[in-house]
Amino acid sequence: MNEDELMKFCGRVLATLESLDKNDDELSERINRLIDNNRSNFNNLYSRLEEVEKKLSNLELKYSIMWWMFTVLFGALLSVIIYFKLV
Secondary structure (H helix, E strand, O other): OOHHHHHHHHHHHHHHHHHHHHHHHHHHHHHHHHHHHHHHHHHHHHHHHHHHHHHHHHHHHHHHHHHHHHHHHHHHHHHHHHHHHHH
């Protein structure tokens, strides 16, 4: 290998290394953007899940109150029926 070919080869190696370094920087930026997007998506999902949990808790409370009201009303109706049956 003569000196000119060696210089061309070294130039190609340096160009390849610079290209790899540039690609590495671009890849690092893309990975960071993906991580940020995933974090924001997770935050959105978590906030929506909290909203659903609150709504479900409210519905559970409403159904519990309705259950106790119907139980009391059924007991009152049963008491009235028994009262009129005995009188």
